[in-house]
Amino acid sequence: MTICNPFSNSSPDGKAAYHVVKGTVVIARPRVRSGPGRRTTIQLYSSTQLDTNSILFMSSKTETKKARLSKTASLKNKKKTKHGKTDTFTYHITFHLDLEFGVPGAIVVRNGNKNEFILKFVSLDVSEDRKIHFDCNSWVYPVKKTNADRLFFFNTSYLPSKTPLPLQDLRQEELVSIRGNGKGERKSWERIYDYDFYNDLGSPDKGEERARPVLGGTQLYPYPRRCRTGRPLSAQDDVTETRGSFLNLDYYVPPDDRFSPVKFSEFIASAIQAVIHFVIPEVKSLFEGDINNFRSFEQLKRDLYAEPRRSPAFEMMAMEKLKTLVPDEVYNDVTKEIKHYPVKFPLPQVIAADENAWRTDEEFAREMLAGLNPNVIKCLEVFPPVGTGRRESSITSSHIEGKLDGLTIQRAMHEKRIFILDHHDYLMPYLSRINAQHGVCVYASRTLLFLKDDGSLKPLVIELTLPGEEEQSRVFVPEIPVRALWELAKTFVAVNDSGYHQLISHWLYTHATVEPFVIATKRQLSAMHPIYKLLDPHFKDTMHINALARSILLSSGGILERTMFPGKYSMELSSKIYANWRFTEQALPEDLIKRGIAVRDSTQTSGVSLLLEDYPYATDGLDIWVCIKKWVHKYCIRFYPDNLAVNSDVELQSWYTEIRHVGHGDRRDDPHCWLELNSVENLTQTLTTLIWIASALHASVNFGQFAYAGFAPNRPTRCREFIPVENTQEFAAIQNDPEKFFFQMVPDRFTTTLGLALIEVLSYHMSDEIYLGQRASSGWTDDNEVLRVFEEFTNDLRKVEKNIKERNKDAKLKNRMGPAKVPYMLMYPDTSNTAGKEKGVTGKGIPNSVSA
Secondary structure, eight states: OOOOTOOOOOTSSSSSEEEEEEEEEEOOOOOOOOOOOTTTEEEEEEEEEOHHHHHHHTTOOOOOOOOOOOOEEEEEEEEEETTTEEEEEEEEEEEEEEETOOOEEEEEEEOOOSSSSEEEEEEEEEETTEEEEEEEEEEEHHEEEEEEEEEESSOOOOGGSSOOHHHHHHHHHHHHHHOOOSOOOOOTTOOOOOOOOOOSSGGGOOOOGGGGOOOOOSSSSSOEEEEEEEEOOOOTTTTSBOOOOOTTTOOOOGGGSSSOOHHHHHHHHHHHHHIIIHHHHHHHHTTTOSSSSSHHHHHHHHHHHHHHHHHHHHHHHHHHHTTTTTHHHHHHHHHHHHHSOOOOOOOOOHHHTTTTTSSSSHHHHHHHHHHSSSSOEEEOOOOOOOOOGGOOOOOHHHHHTOOOOOOEEEHHHHTTTTTEEEESSTTHHHHHHHHHHHHHHOOOEEEEEEEEETTTEEEEEEEEEEEESOEEEEETTTTTHHHHHHHHHHHHHHHHHHIIIIIIIIIIIIIIIIHHHHHHHHHSSSSTSSSHHHHGGGGGTTTHHHHIIIIIIITOHHHHHHHHHTTHHHHHHHHHHTTTTGGGGGGGGHHHHHHEEEOOOOOOOTTEEESEEEEEHHHOOOHHHHHHHHHHHHHHHHOSSSSHHHHOOHHHHHHHHIIIIITTTTGTTTSSOOOOOOOOHHHHHHHHHHHHHIIIIIIHHTHHHHHHTSSSSSOOOOOSSSOOOOOOOHHHHHHHHHHHHHHHHHOOOOHHHHHHHHHHHHTTTTOOOOOOOOOOOSSSOOOHHHHHHHHHHHHHHHHHHHEEEEEEEOOTGGTTTTTTTTTTTTOOOOOTTTTTSBBBBBBOBBSOOOOO
């Protein structure tokens, strides 16, 4: 194509000498700086014409295929503008292109100024009826730091074999630059994506108690890889990366994977306010010698959820501490955020409508299907349950006979009506060490439940077990003479489930397993690749939130070790569970089949039929799964007409090989862990599974945390006492005052409030959230057919929203609301929530990515 531009200029003989191409450049407005000036320049690369020197080289059998490059142009006529909620600067730019330049396909940006900036996009008017768009959304650092210019391609997607000849070398060079050489400590301005083990969790320099094993790279401690930072190693063991302070915010995350300035300020403001509301009053009470436990449920509700609890002196201390941790502009933004958008701390939903409903057996069971951790319960296949080493459970037929609506145990199992929540086998090898920690008393548990005719679950029996040469088990049933014992047994189940939820369902199965996909995508797929464009929104902020988690939550002495029952063994335990992780089983239909809750059914769009019909997580989740898979399939066949196209895509195959052999290299030898990427069908299934994990699966286990665990007695994170046996003084204490014993058993006030502050922050939707069915920019692709299919995807999600609302109104579906009257909305996409219209603890919405 030749550019037919109305802005052409003529030479003295009247013939056009060059074309004038005008465009706009949009940059996110810096908070305290004036923005780039004339020293920031842009050049264009042609997508259709080679450089004349390159043509000469090619004729001499040299491999160089360099695109034609324009002269530099500077940014001019800066104006303050706004794009969505983002304050921006818009510049004009003018290029003088020779007549044979062809169609621009890439831009080269040189930041000759002192400060970095976020380049949003560049748009060129190349003819009267055509614009070329460069969707950048990227940090551009000063060339004096990077010693390199930035390259951006236009928004047309190309498989490697279809890339225009002039852009082929540029495409490959850009990928090579992103991979780095695996050496040196990373600098803040570098765009390097490389792998490392989890060798940044311990602090051996602070003593043996703070040492932690390196996770990843060994059979003993398998783990997904994280992004390499290249920090110096500890002098103590020459293995562990050195770490900064507990609240260390200074670590390497590639610039384009960091939180936006707006989100970073909101995140810190939310955390500060949560600490001020929940934790600081407890610190104050410790100084004043107040009792360390809550005395009653009423006191807990009054102290935590009444009027805002203020302590100006401690608030000032918190803000002064923050000032030492972040740049001045971030501190100022946080101060403004707290002033203008104070976080509200309403009653958690689980006690908002009925403050006692959480204690019922029905609600206890319902939350296994529609609560925080709804993807662990499974259908019982063997009775009595059998654990590792074929060791049978202590649960016998006498514990459950007569409670199965007239059915025998075998008949009830045949009809798929007995279910189990099993927190036994994975815990037993660690339980002695876990309980050896100060103030930790935890059992491994098994809970059996019966599916009633109305679709709700009825708890039948709970087994609590301690290790020993012979396992020591106690079995509890609802009909026990001292009802408080049954309630305490449920508490220990909730403790097990809380730990598994936060460490496995949430951290390991979403955050940790997605990060290697982020790294491989950046390293192996060009920004021009259609699969890169498909996946990019599903990786937003994941690496930054993971880095924050490693620094503050997961590290030795971090918040999770201080609040969750596994304590110092938390991450080591998650490594043992990762040893059996399979990517193929993360697909929702496969997960449901594995847990015995669904069977294959080719007549269903999802490919499965549920055996437990009133299962909100699965019902809504399958609707979301179908929408994602339909969108992904139509997207894939747009670029891959047959299986050969998948097999011959060198970037795609390198991407998948790196994920299996490096990013998830510790799981490469399991033939059932991965599909072969040799067909359009398998590509669709693989991408659908990845998007499902990053979006809907993460939303289902994260954004309901405050609703259910915001009331700590409903989801305690550890216990400090075992259940006493009969004829002891402690047993008498339960009989005399079960509420007092409960609060002596669960975490103290400070540990409780520290955990509440954490889950409030994790449950919080930020204003720059981009939800499933949304994109940050309409200019992400120039393919109208792809845009049409994406709009169809969004409309399909809106239909799911309507279905979810209708289900929640259906009184026959007991598990949609339950006794606590909490409607199941964790799979509600919230497609209308654009531009941060509704932020905070909403209990609904599926963000595109693992970002909290």
